[in-house]
Amino acid sequence: MAELTALYTLTAQMKREGIRRLLVLSGEEGWCFDHVLKLRDALPGDWLWISPQPDAENHCSPSALQTLLGREFRHAVFDARHGFDAAAFAALSGTLKAGSWLVLLLPVWEEWENQPDADSLRWSDCPDPIATPHFVQHLKRVLTADNDAILWRQNQPFSLAHFTPRTDWHPATGAPQPEQQQLLQQLLTMPPGVAAVTAARGRGKSALAGQLISRIAGSAIVTAPAKAATDVLAQFAGEKFRFIAPDALLASDEQADWLVVDEAAAIPAPLLHQLVSRFPRTLLTTTVQGYEGTGRGFLLKFCARFPHLHRFELQQPIRWAQGCPLEKMVSEALVFDDENFTHTPQGNIVISAFEQTLWRSEPETPLKVYQLLSGAHYRTSPLDLRRMMDAPGQYFLQAAGENEIAGALWLVDEGGLSQQLSQAVWAGFRRPRGNLVAQSLAAHGSNPLAATLRGRR
DSSP: OHHHHHHHHHHHHHHHHTOOEEEEEESOHHHHHHHHHHHHHHSOSOOEEEOSSOOSSSEEOGGGGGGGTTOOBSOEEEEOSSOOOHHHHHHHHTTBOTTOEEEEEESOTTTGGGSEEGGGGGTSOOSSOEEOHHHHHHHHHHHHHOTTSEEEETTSOOOOOOOOOOOOOOOOOSSOOHHHHHHHHHHHTOOSEEEEEEEOTTSSHHHHHHHHHHHOSSOEEEEOSOGGGGHHHHHHHGGGOOBOOHHHHHHSOOOOSEEEETTGGGSOHHHHHHHHTTSSEEEEEEESSGGGOOHHHHHHHTGGGOTTOEEEEOOSOSSSOTTOHHHHHHHHHTTOOOOOOOSOOOSOOEEEEEOTTHHHHOTHHHHHHHHHHHHHOTTOOHHHHHHHHHOTTEEEEEEEOSSSEEEEEEEEEEEOOOHHHHHHHHHTSOOOSSOHHHHHHHHHSSOTTGGGSEEEO
């Protein structure tokens, strides 16, 4: 196929330039599967396949993808034909090496927004999958506006744009990069206390942590949500790498000169605070993109309790080149560019309500509200974006100044349970999904019918 020859040539160019790209296959299941197999045969690589069903040998379910963070792959397939796990999609993009394709499988383009999305069962509080038209329309806008993404639709001619060559990329050698070296020197001379390093994926946070461990004179303990995600850290730490899971570390009396917490924002704050309090020096690394916990919200909420926090940020990508098309697309699609709170809203504040349909007619307004909430909240994730766009029973208020959102309120309907179900909640026999406040009132407020009342949380 001429298309495969062109993609093979482009892949070699991408590797030289140190970038990754998205290739969308949109069509019927048989057509998508056939084209993925042809791509896999034409382009050598790992071809990790992310799907709820084990469709390939190198398969991983979306829910298990967190265990692969910290590892690297060449080429991957993300099957979103029956449901789009946005957090898994973002996490997968961060595991791909320079020169890789992320192949996104989608339903027939014209039918996509009306098709029930199985992932909605995780965030919609509905008993059956629902269609997600606002998210689909948003993603379509991003994909069609992205000149670096390749959209290959069934029954449509394949068109591969001419991509202007970029500057050749020089991959990292394993030695600390200038930005890393500067931070490393500051950490090595840091007095007792807590340091936090935030960055987008691919900036060398884990490598920096490993380099620190290998250079300190004393001992260190590493903890993280999953040991499998510390492979890179372990590689740079060498013989001094010692991992203990967070729960096991809390239950032990282990001591060390340094505690290193990789992806700290993904660990519950109460547990993390107990761990930090036990060690003279702590290094917290976390991602500022929402699939591992929102790093900026982590700094605002958790790290605010440490008045003398040493705060650092890595900005230069190491595992791929600056301006990588895949990173840019994922950031736009999942709104990772959150509010940084550098401007104070001016002028009169006007409070107004808006509905989810505004994502269709005037997406800039709900987008700004989501960015504000994402920047201020500790654990915002792409799941919240999907809920905001398409879950039923959501209500929104914005407090707007001149060209700035000063505040936002996101409400959800609760209560209205039948008397029988409310009494079962009160008695401790039932815990229906959602209705958190209504159930708490029934269970702890000594009122068997409290959950029959309607309210908004």
